[in-house]
Amino acid sequence: MSRSLQFFTPSRAPYFTLHKLPSTSYTRFPVINFPSKKHHITITKSLSSDLDAASSQVLDSGNGQTGVSGVLSADNVVAVQSHAPSESGAAAGIEVDAVTEAELKENGFRSTRRTKLICTIGPATCGFEQLEALAVGGMNVARINMCHGTREWHQMVIERVRRLNEEKGFAVAIMMDTEGSEIHMGDLGGAASVKAEDGEIWTFSVRAFGTPRPERTINVNYDGFAEDVKVGDELLVDGGMVRFEVIEKIGPDVKCRCTDPGLLLPRANLTFWRDGSLVRERNAMLPTISSKDWLDIDFGIAEGVDFIAISFVKSAEVIKHLKSYIAARSRGSDIAVIAKIESIDSLKNLEEIIQASDGAMVARGDLGAQIPLEQVPSAQQKIVQLCRQLNKPVIVASQLLESMIEYPTPTRAEVADVSEAVRQRADALMLSGESAMGQYPDKALAVLRSVSVRIEKWWREEKCHEAMVLPDVGTSFADSISEEICNSAAKMANNLEVDALFVYTKTGHMASLLSRCRPDCPIFAFTTTTSVRRRLNLQWGLIPFRLGFSDDMESNLNKTFSLLKARGMIKSGDLVIAVSDMLQSIQVMNVP
Numbered sequence: 406m407s408r409s410l411q412f413f414t415p416s417r418a419p420y421f422t423l424h425k426l427p428s429t430s431y432t433r434f435p436v437i438n439f440p441s442k443k444h445h446i447t448i449t450k451s452l453s454s455d456l457d458a459a460s461s462q463v464l465d466s467g468n469g470q471t472g473v474s475g476v477l478s479a480d481n482v483v484a485v486q487s488h489a490p491s492e493s494g495a496a497a498g499i500e501v502d503a504v505t506e507a508e509l510k511e512n513g514f515r516s517t518r519r520t521k522l523i524c525t526i527g528p529a530t531c532g533f534e535q536l537e538a539l540a541v542g543g544m545n546v547a548r549i550n551m552c553h554g555t556r557e558w559h560q561m562v563i564e565r566v567r568r569l570n571e572e573k574g575f576a577v578a579i580m581m582d583t584e585g586s587e588i589h590m591g592d593l594g595g596a597a598s599v600k601a602e603d604g605e606i607w608t609f610s611v612r613a614f615g616t617p618r619p620e621r622t623i624n625v626n627y628d629g630f631a632e633d634v635k636v637g638d639e640l641l642v643d644g645g646m647v648r649f650e651v652i653e654k655i656g657p658d659v660k661c662r663c664t665d666p667g668l669l670l671p672r673a674n675l676t677f678w679r680d681g682s683l684v685r686e687r688n689a690m691l692p693t694i695s696s697k698d699w700l701d702i703d704f705g706i707a708e709g710v711d712f713i714a715i716s717f718v719k720s721a722e723v724i725k726h727l728k729s730y731i732a733a734r735s736r737g738s739d740i741a742v743i744a745k746i747e748s749i750d751s752l753k754n755l756e757e758i759i760q761a762s763d764g765a766m767v768a769r770g771d772l773g774a775q776i777p778l779e780q781v782p783s784a785q786q787k788i789v790q791l792c793r794q795l796n797k798p799v800i801v802a803s804q805l806l807e808s809m810i811e812y813p814t815p816t817r818a819e820v821a822d823v824s825e826a827v828r829q830r831a832d833a834l835m836l837s838g839e840s841a842m843g844q845y846p847d848k849a850l851a852v853l854r855s856v857s858v859r860i861e862k863w864w865r866e867e868k869c870h871e872a873m874v875l876p877d878v879g880t881s882f883a884d885s886i887s888e889e890i891c892n893s894a895a896k897m898a899n900n901l902e903v904d905a906l907f908v909y910t911k912t913g914h915m916a917s918l919l920s921r922c923r924p925d926c927p928i929f930a931f932t933t934t935t936s937v938r939r940r941l942n943l944q945w946g947l948i949p950f951r952l953g954f955s956d957d958m959e960s961n962l963n964k965t966f967s968l969l970k971a972r973g974m975i976k977s978g979d980l981v982i983a984v985s986d987m988l989q990s991i992q993v994m995n996v997p
């Protein structure tokens with residue numbers, strides 16, 4: 406039997422596992438050094454009672470580094486959690502980032518932003534300082550798009566976000582977005598863009614062109630391309646930013662005349678239309694998750710990303726398959742799967758897909774290339790509503806502030822679009838090109854932030870509560886109880902105008918049930934692991950804290966009150982309602 410010690414530094418995962426130890430009774434495992442002096446280590450799960458006693462000691466290894474050592478029995482699997490110190494030191498025992506802390510102290514609970522913000526990271530934002538500026542500006546989730554960039558680049562971004570979380574106490578989650586197997590153009594031989602003029606004849610082909618790329622040629626990634634298109638078809642780049650008409654087919658080459666001129670961008674999406682509808686011949690048979698996507702998914706699992714977003718989902722089966730694949734490979738950690746709704750097929754199977762997923766994204770970029778543009782707003786509203794009913798977080802994405810790629814202020818129409826998504830009470834808004842390669846990433850994020858806060862406030866003041874009927878989502882009696890508790894607690898919180906809802910949750914489920922009710926006050930979600938804390942950062946209205954807590958609610962509350970009071974985040978007299986995974990009750994109390 407091989408002996409293997411799999412250890413992830415705190416930046417990688419909150420666990421390390423020891424397994425397949427020699428069957429000889431006990432083995433002493435070495436002192437494990439942590440990069441920072443002040444990491445606290447807690448044994449969170451152990452199959453051996455001996456281990457608890459032997460290794461809950463945090464040792465100083467003598468070189469100024471702190472580690473843990475212990476004794477293990479055969480085939481023992483241990484989860485050890487290490488947590489980086491927060492600003493005021495690990496002794497404070499509660500983790501929340503400095504930005505949230507300052508916001509709570511300065512502006513009070515009511516003014517905290519409820520809508521979460523996602524930034525796509527690209528060349529404009531991949532530096533450590535740039536990432537930090539985004540985190541300070543309110544980025545809750547960093548998205549990396551596997552359509553672009555190299556493996557090394559993605560790894561570097563992940564490592565930097567991790568470092569930011571560790572060093573500055575943020576809980577920025579990482580979302581990996583797969584490429585998917587839809588048709589797109591090639592790389593344009595390194596050019597940032599190429600102009601296609603009216604009337605020009607361009608060649609689209611699956612054959613590889615030499616370098617330098619001959620003029621007016623475009624590489625297409627889909628082998629069936631020349632067979633599927635017909636003379637007379639319309640070819641749309643990026644859903645219609647540039648249009649061509651197919652005029653001739655010569656073997657693998659498809660000659661097209663430009664009918665709507667514009668800029669061609671590297672890897673731009675391609676769709677073709679015949680008699681006013683999208684042509685989906687063999688392309689419709691392509692697997693949702695390509696072989697390249699599977700490699701990217703393996704990479705995401707190894708890196709311990711928090712979310713994997715799947716492009717061009719067609720059915721619930723692919724989501725179920727991926728979820729079991731992840732469960733079998735990522736011990737202990739739980740990667741959430743987000744279904745991107747961006748195709749005709751996904752709209753057809755919407756409810757099943759959302760039910761099978763851990764969340765959904767209204768990916769309006771490609772959706773707008775597959776259905777007429779004027780149908781996108783109603784699709785958005787429907788998806789947002791359905792997700793809330795099924796208790797799944799929902800993201801509204803693409804072109805929210807498109808003009809800010811080039812200009813420092815948004816158009817009025819863009820502000821209205823952002824407002825509408827906030828008014829629909831989507832969990833999160835996402836920036837794409839604005840943050841990945843735009844000139845004003847921080848300004849774009851600031852616009853999302855200020856519009857969100859303003860619209861949320863207006864919504865509360867006007868009390869224009871939509872009377873949304875929330876159907877039951879619980880599948881067991883215990884789940885139904887949790888759901889009733891959360892529905893009632895949220896209603897009480899609104900009626901009694903409490904300052905905050907507190908939820909103690911190990912898996913995050915109770916927190917999401919409260920979030921689903923979209924209460925007037927913020928929800929302080931206390932959870933024991935950093936990974937759950939990061940995952941909760943995608944959900945509407947949740948302020949996730951990491952805190953060690955027990956099954957005894959009274960002591961949990963006293964501990965929380967004293968820790969938060971010591972940091973000036975709550976004060977005596979504040980009215981709170983508390984619920985938890987452990988106790989089926991709703992407690993209403995003033996902070997002592």
Ligand SMILES: Nc1ncnc2c1ncn2[C@@H]1O[C@H](COP(=O)(O)OP(=O)(O)O)[C@@H](O)[C@H]1O
Nearest residue numbers: 525526527528550552553554770837838841842
């Ligand atoms: N990792 C990256 N490296 C280089 N450019 C990127 C990267 N991520 C995003 N971009 C740029 O930002 C643009 C917008 O990002 P996104 O909307 O995620 O991609 P797409 O346009 O392919 O749907 C991309 O078209 C690309 O130009």
Ligand SMILES: C=C(OP(=O)(O)O)C(=O)O
Nearest residue numbers: 747768769770771802803
């Ligand atoms: C978010 C989207 O996906 P991607 O940027 O990967 O094309 C979209 O199509 O809107």
Ligand SMILES: [K+]
Nearest residue numbers: 552582583584
């Ligand atoms: K993608």
Ligand SMILES: [Mg+2]
Nearest residue numbers: 747768770771
């Ligand atoms: Mg897309």
